[in-house]
Amino acid sequence: MDRQVNITPQDLDAEHAITYPVEAFLSKEYLEIEKKALWPKTWQMAERVEDIPNVGDWFTYDVADESVIVIRVKEGDGPGTLRAFHNVCPHRGRQLVDVHPGTHDSRGSNRTKFICGFHGWTFNTEGENVYILDPDDWHGALHPGCTGLTPVQVDTWGGWIFVNMDPEAEPLIEFLGEVDRILGPYQFEKMRYKWRNWVVFDCNWKTGLEAFMEPYHVAGTHTQLLAYGEYYAYSKQYGLHGVSGFDERDSDKREIGGSSSTMRAGKGEDARISTYELTRENWETVNNASTTWTLVEAARLLQEELPEGTPTGEVIAHWFKRAKEIDAARGVDWPELTPAQMTEAGLAWHIFPNMSVLHGSTYALCYRTRPYGDDPDKCIFEAYAIERFPEGEAPQTEWTHGEATLENWGSVLCQDFSNMAAVQRGMKSSGFKGTMPNPHQEQKVTNFHRNLANVIGRGHVKLLDR
Numbered sequence: 153m154d155r156q157v158n159i160t161p162q163d164l165d166a167e168h169a170i171t172y173p174v175e176a177f178l179s180k181e182y183l184e185i186e187k188k189a190l191w192p193k194t195w196q197m198a199e200r201v202e203d204i205p206n207v208g209d210w211f212t213y214d215v216a217d218e219s220v221i222v223i224r225v226k227e228g229d230g231p232g233t234l235r236a237f238h239n240v241c242p243h244r245g246r247q248l249v250d251v252h253p254g255t256h257d258s259r260g261s262n263r264t265k266f267i268c269g270f271h272g273w274t275f276n277t278e279g280e281n282v283y284i285l286d287p288d289d290w291h292g293a294l295h296p297g298c299t300g301l302t303p304v305q306v307d308t309w310g311g312w313i314f315v316n317m318d319p320e321a322e323p324l325i326e327f328l329g330e331v332d333r334i335l336g337p338y339q340f341e342k343m344r345y346k347w348r349n350w351v352v353f354d355c356n357w358k359t360g361l362e363a364f365m366e367p368y369h370v371a372g373t374h375t376q377l378l379a380y381g382e383y384y385a386y387s388k389q390y391g392l393h394g395v396s397g398f399d400e401r402d403s404d405k406r407e408i409g410g411s412s413s414t415m416r417a418g419k420g421e422d423a424r425i426s427t428y429e430l431t432r433e434n435w436e437t438v439n440n441a442s443t444t445w446t447l448v449e450a451a452r453l454l455q456e457e458l459p460e461g462t463p464t465g466e467v468i469a470h471w472f473k474r475a476k477e478i479d480a481a482r483g484v485d486w487p488e489l490t491p492a493q494m495t496e497a498g499l500a501w502h503i504f505p506n507m508s509v510l511h512g513s514t515y516a517l518c519y520r521t522r523p524y525g526d527d528p529d530k531c532i533f534e535a536y537a538i539e540r541f542p543e544g545e546a547p548q549t550e551w552t553h554g555e556a557t558l559e560n561w562g563s564v565l566c567q568d569f570s571n572m573a574a575v576q577r578g579m580k581s582s583g584f585k586g587t588m589p590n591p592h593q594e595q596k597v598t599n600f601h602r603n604l605a606n607v608i609g610r611g612h613v614k615l616l617d618r
């Protein structure tokens with residue numbers, strides 16, 4: 153097997169044209185290698201911290217052949233408040249808690265111990281074995297190292313719980329690298345779930361995730377949005393992770409001030425009107441996500457509060473100021489972000505391997521995909537919105553299974569969904585020679601494959617022949 157990976161971050165920065173083989177999406181063998189070399193070896197987001205607020209609250213995070221139990225053992229946010237274990241009894245390998253096919257996860261509360269359903273071995277919430285029937289039958293061979301649950305590393309960032317099954321893994325903060333510096337100031341930990349949906353799609357987990365990795369598809373997939381905004385984009389690698397953001401075709405015109413994000417002016421002569429139309433359109437068609445009601449309302453007021461002819465920069469500054477006031481009055485603070493910070497943070501991030509975050513000052517629209525069983529043509533797709541709410545006013549939500557209907561997901565996400573199975577089928581054609589992501593606008597996708605190839609030693613990216 154060729155383990156040589158020649159494409160470097162510098163190749164991506166130089167915007168070389170790059171391709172990679174479709175086996176990453178189609179091959180059962182590739183999926184088997186991911187099971188061994190990816191999922192048990194990398195940090196990955198398991199759930200939001202807010203989902204297990206009380207001591208004894210727990211859930212399973214299930215990916216490929218792995219199942220991990222995460223449980224809260226102490227109050228608060230610091231290290232040592234959560235524990236994670238492989239969901240398997242060390243006796244004869246029964247899953248300790250059942251995870252039923254077709255469900256999102258298993259979860260519960262008030263746990264003080266886990267009792268295996270097969271022979272009754274029992275474990276406390278530290279994973280220590282506290283009961284074995286007839287231990288003397290082992291003639292002294294049993295010891296805590298073999299009778300306890302196998303620990304999994306667990307840490308939190310931005311209000312998300314991350315796990316890593318590799319005991320030798322680098323700390324989460326090192327894994328996140330520049331993501332922490334650039335996105336940390338958004339304080340995602342202050343946001344709470346607004347809605348969360350999941351569904352199984354007929355495509356590989358990477359095909360599903362990549363449908364949301366770049367705005368290059370907007371002109372072809374969401375044609376109706378072209379009436380409201382420009383969608384030319386850049387993308388950029390940050391080591392394992394990557395970002396995309398709105399851009400100008402003429403680089404001299406690029407503005408500092410958050411114009412790369414969802415919080416930007418719309419297209420049109422009068423920025424007061426176009427900003428309202430763009431924001432309202434996003435609200436109505438992206439399932440009330442990728443913006444907030446406050447931003448829609450503040451944008452609506454622009455025409456009343458500003459004279460015709462106000463320059464775009466002033467319109468945006470007024471819009472932000474007004475939205476902050478509206479939010480302050482209802483008890484929602486905004487993070488302190490400079491225009492330069494917002495520009496660097498761009499529109500949306502891919503956090504390796506399977507997490508996508510499209511963010512604004514007070515909200516984020518996020519996606520995650522996971523493989524589904526042993527089928528490379530299927531994935532579990534999840535999307536969720538988080539937002540800053542006034543204290544105590546966050547809605548009660550749970551993972552809701554929702555088929556890909558307009559009613560469940562809104563029109564924009566349904567348009568994205570319509571590409572997924574079609575891409576998966578198309579890549580099987582003998583007439584398809586390999587993907588050719590746009591070196592400027594889709595570099596984030598290429599970087600994902602560069603890193604995946606590095607991690608699992610297969611499916612290498614290479615320069616596109618001229």
Ligand code: FES
Pocket residue numbers: 241242243244245246268269270271272273
């Ligand atoms: S498999 Fe768990 S107690 Fe036997």
Ligand SMILES: [Fe+2]
Pocket residue numbers: 363364369370373374564568
């Ligand atoms: Fe899209």
